[in-house]
Amino acid sequence: MQTPPENLTRDFFARSVEAVARDLLGFQLTRTLDDGTILSGIITETEAYVGPEDRASHAFGGRRTARNEHMWSQPGTAYVYFTYGMHHCFNIACLREGHPAAVLIRAMVPTEGIETMRTLRSARPRKHPLRDKDLCNGPGKLCQALAIDLDLDGIDLLQSPHLAITQGVAVPEARIQRTPRIGIGSAGDWVQKPLRWVTRMDPT
């Protein structure tokens, strides 16, 4: 019998977004649907959006709008946005209230509720059946697989019955790769900064 996963504290998110992005690797993300279905997985890829100085951030230059309001919220708040007319992305606010920093959760390895995730990911007709490894290996895919949409924008991850993060396995530095962020068009110096963290959950 294992001890239940330890819930995170506010302090975990009240740190630099880089530290949180790194430490979230290996942690468990759990979504509870309204019908009680549990969906969860182990986080394997994150990105940090640092603050007003970050040209790739929605909050660059101190922009504060209805969409990105929850980047500015207290640490542990979900920031969910809709993009490309069809995808959602899930982030978590970090550091402190009033400072727009957030970690984008880009990918996870699904561990529970896989068949439900496959159904959610196949809402639209699909050419080929989805392999497990393709369910949550991208920020839009992960949101679709977990039924994360704007309803969850602004929720507190330390309080929500719908979405939670719990401590998982420690991931050693040797298993972590840092790279520039994905999909950043033009953001000057910020394009190249190594603000993406990736790990592999399968043995090498």
Next chain:
DNA sequence: ATGACGATTTACT
């Protein structure tokens, strides 16, 4: 009011 664009994904050549 309008237009360009996007922290993406999928299918096709």
Next chain:
DNA sequence: GTAAATCGTCATA
């Protein structure tokens, strides 16, 4: 590798 899908958001007017 290239392109289409698809629409809310934001800056400009």
